[in-house]
Amino acid sequence: MICEQTPTNQEPVIELSGLTKYYGNQRAVDDLYLTVRKGEVFGLLGPNGAGKTTTILMMLGLSEPTSGSAVVCGLDPVRSPLQVKRKVGYMPDDVGFYEDRTALDNLLFTAGLNQIPAGEARERAERLLETVGLAESARKKVGAFSRGMRQRLGLADVLIKKPEVIILDEPTLGIDPEGVRELLALIRSLSREDGITVLLSSHHLYQVQQICDRVGLFVQGRLLACGNIDELAESLNSSGTITVEMTVRNAPDHLTEDLFSIPGVSKVLADGLDSGKSDGSMNIQVICQADVTSSLARAAVQSGAELTAINRRTYGLDDIYHNYFEGSGRDEHTG
Amino acid sequence: MNIPDSSLPLLKRLRLQIRNRTNMINEPDRKKVERQARHTPSPFWVIVHKELGDHIHSWRFGILVGIVVLACIGSIYSAVIALQQGTGNSDSENYLFLKMFTASDGTLPNFITFVSFLGPLIGIALGFDAVNTERTKGTLSRMLSQPLYRDDFITAKFTAALLLVALVIFSLGFSVMGLGLFTIGYPPTPEEFGRVVIFLLTAVIYVGFWLNLSLYFSVRFRQAATSALSGIALWLFFTVFYSLIVNLLAKSFEPGEQAGTSQILSYQQTLLFINRLSPAELFTEATTTLLVPEVRSLGPLTMEQVIGAIPSPLPLGQSLLLIWPHLTGLIAAASLAFALTYALFMRQEIRSRS
Numbered sequence: 001m002i003c004e005q006t007p008t009n010q011e012p013v014i015e016l017s018g019l020t021k022y023y024g025n026q027r028a029v030d031d032l033y034l035t036v037r038k039g040e041v042f043g044l045l046g047p048n049g050a051g052k053t054t055t056i057l058m059m060l061g062l063s064e065p066t067s068g069s070a071v072v073c074g075l076d077p078v079r080s081p082l083q084v085k086r087k088v089g090y091m092p093d094d095v096g097f098y099e100d101r102t103a104l105d106n107l108l109f110t111a112g113l114n115q116i117p118a119g120e121a122r123e124r125a126e127r128l129l130e131t132v133g134l135a136e137s138a139r140k141k142v143g144a145f146s147r148g149m150r151q152r153l154g155l156a157d158v159l160i161k162k163p164e165v166i167i168l169d170e171p172t173l174g175i176d177p178e179g180v181r182e183l184l185a186l187i188r189s190l191s192r193e194d195g196i197t198v199l200l201s202s203h204h205l206y207q208v209q210q211i212c213d214r215v216g217l218f219v220q221g222r223l224l225a226c227g228n229i230d231e232l233a234e235s236l237n238s239s240g241t242i243t244v245e246m247t248v249r250n251a252p253d254h255l256t257e258d259l260f261s262i263p264g265v266s267k268v269l270a271d272g273l274d275s276g277k278s279d280g281s282m283n284i285q286v287i288c289q290a291d292v293t294s295s296l297a298r299a300a301v302q303s304g305a306e307l308t309a310i311n312r313r314t315y316g317l318d319d320i321y322h323n324y325f326e327g328s329g330r331d332e333h334t335g
Numbered sequence: 336m337n338i339p340d341s342s343l344p345l346l347k348r349l350r351l352q353i354r355n356r357t358n359m360i361n362e363p364d365r366k367k368v369e370r371q372a373r374h375t376p377s378p379f380w381v382i383v384h385k386e387l388g389d390h391i392h393s394w395r396f397g398i399l400v401g402i403v404v405l406a407c408i409g410s411i412y413s414a415v416i417a418l419q420q421g422t423g424n425s426d427s428e429n430y431l432f433l434k435m436f437t438a439s440d441g442t443l444p445n446f447i448t449f450v451s452f453l454g455p456l457i458g459i460a461l462g463f464d465a466v467n468t469e470r471t472k473g474t475l476s477r478m479l480s481q482p483l484y485r486d487d488f489i490t491a492k493f494t495a496a497l498l499l500v501a502l503v504i505f506s507l508g509f510s511v512m513g514l515g516l517f518t519i520g521y522p523p524t525p526e527e528f529g530r531v532v533i534f535l536l537t538a539v540i541y542v543g544f545w546l547n548l549s550l551y552f553s554v555r556f557r558q559a560a561t562s563a564l565s566g567i568a569l570w571l572f573f574t575v576f577y578s579l580i581v582n583l584l585a586k587s588f589e590p591g592e593q594a595g596t597s598q599i600l601s602y603q604q605t606l607l608f609i610n611r612l613s614p615a616e617l618f619t620e621a622t623t624t625l626l627v628p629e630v631r632s633l634g635p636l637t638m639e640q641v642i643g644a645i646p647s648p649l650p651l652g653q654s655l656l657l658i659w660p661h662l663t664g665l666i667a668a669a670s671l672a673f674a675l676t677y678a679l680f681m682r683q684e685i686r687s688r689s
Contacts, residue, residue, distance in 0.1 A: 060480055062476070062479060062480065062685050063684055063685075082482045082483070085483075087480060089480075090476075090477075090480035091477075092473060092477055092480070094473055095473055095477055096472040096473025096476075096477060097474065099390075100392075108482060109381065109385055112375070112378070112384075112476075113378045113381055113382070113478065113481040114378070115375040115376075115482075116375065117375050154477075157477070159481075180367060185458075264597070
């Protein structure tokens with residue numbers, strides 16, 4: 001699966017071509033092509049064990065691809081991991097800190113590893129702690145931090161080296177909804193204001209859709225679909241059939257036949273006809289090959305029934321998720 | 336003659352201009368970068384710094400140093416009592432100062448015994464959770480996603496712990512010397528001082544071996560407890576059980592009473608060789624030779640070899656020559672353990688918390 005169509009003509013920051021990784025005989029990532037452009041927020045979606053983390057590790061040069069190549073910021077992570085790591089900030093899932101050190105100390109340590117001079121490091125750390133809303137807790141030991149605070153500290157930790165790209169592995173895992181909202185808003189604003197390219201992996205579709213420009217659906221090492229969420233839904237809607245749900249009252253018996261005779265309708269499912277609801281209403285599901293919603297409505301009205309509701313069911317994220325992830329493995333060994 | 340500016344070829348003028356321009360832009364920038372690079376420590380030293388801080392602040396280290404210091408005070412006390420009673424051997428009056436480290440009145444073991452027994456424990460305690468704790472706490476993957484080489488991490492861990500070991504051992508050794516000066520009021524000769532310093536260096540190498548071994552276990556095992564237990568098991572095996580097992584084995588192929596000299600000699604040498612496979616044995620032999628100059632040989636000697644020898648203490652150079660193989664062996668063992676650790680760590684995949 002190749003995923004390259006992007007609305008902007010920005011230069012690519014991450015380019016994966018034919019990236020493949022085997023663990024023994026087990027294929028973790030399979031022939032992956034992916035391009036992420038500058039300033040984009042890209043969501044890598046997939047169930048546990050889909051190979052998301054493995055892909056990220058290969059982008060950072062922490063793991064070597066079996067075949068294929070990755071280019072990050074114009075550099076090959078296998079050959080020049082240090083330069084790549086200087087430009088890319090990576091927040092692992094369930095990020096860990098030295099618990100008996102303060103938040104500030106942890107940030108200063110990271111700054112030291114990035115060879116940022118002490119004075120500047122302290123300045124940046126204080127400012128970042130302010131940004132992520134941990135200014136009051138800067139001198140508290142990380143051991144006392146809640147999960148949400150850790151993730152926010154993780155974000156500050158990633159940003160202290162002023163990266164061009166940040167890669168966040170499951171940033172929203174285990175945080176309460178309000179925390180997730182704040183964190184995502186923070187990530188979004190970082191991407192918008194500082195032009196940082198963000199790649200985040202998640203298995204929470206809903207959370208990610210709020211902030212991602214594009215998403216890639218990743219199952220069992222393969223990229224199944226890629227694009228923005230509307231595009232994905234579009235491709236799903238156009239490829240299959242359309243379901244129209246109607247609720248009618250006092251429907252004549254021949255209504256179902258009338259509906260079935262409309263060209264394009266392949267199936268009419270009615271319920272409530274025999275159950276005899278108190279108000280005489282019934283639900284009808286019409287499955288059709290083309291969008292004939294208006295014809296259906298006209299037919300229903302002409303038959304003398306009272307049409308109380310009609311709805312063309314569009315595919316939401318849940319359907320996308322189910323459609324693509326159905327039957328995909330639930331094993332967690334490479335999560 | 337003054338050439339007017341315009342007479343210069345246009346191209347040359349442009350080039351000059353460009354050069355000036357680029358110099359103007361690049362110079363401060365490059366200088367700034369260079370200055371930064373010079374003044375900020377490399378990631379390696381940043382990790383060493385952090386590790387040292389962690390060790391020194393940890394309870395574990397405090398407790399260990401407490402035990403070792405108490406043991407040493409005890410051994411000095413018993414040494415002083417033994418010296419006051421007079422150890423009887425008047426030949427060794429020259430090396431009275433070294434007796435601080437080797438003498439004992441029998442109530443407590445002497446200083447070198449304590450160091451050879453407890454030193455490994457310091458090494459194990461400093462190394463057993465060096466890598467696996469970072470891994471389980473998720474700090475390893477965060478650290479390695481920073482711009483540093485992977486081997487910086489493992490070498491920094493080793494360096495920090497070894498620096499600390501050296502610090503502890505040398506301060507202990509020098510405290511013993513200072514206390515010795517106080518209590519026996521007999522200053523060391525330069526040779527004695529040299530012997531003590533070399534003894535302390537040997538102790539650092541020996542503890543370094545155990546440190547590397549426990550580092551290896553910390554890379555190999557994901558659980559800190561497993562790695563600590565493996566380290567302690569190996570330590571007990573070498574310090575307690577190894578000589579027992581060797582003695583048992585030795586009994587089984589002991590030559591008969593009528594055996595010839597060469598047979599007995601080869602038997603003794605085999606026994607010595609097997610014994611010396613243990614780093615603890617190597618260390619004991621090396622330190623005894625260093626601190627007891629009267630030790631003239633570490634293997635069996637025939638009467639022919641002894642004939643004509645003057646029973647006097649060896650000079651430092653000769654003592655060193657005698658234990659040179661031991662020192663080499665200890666360094667080799669420590670390097671081997673580190674090489675194993677290094678190779679294993681470099682081949683491991685870094686994942687968060689797994």
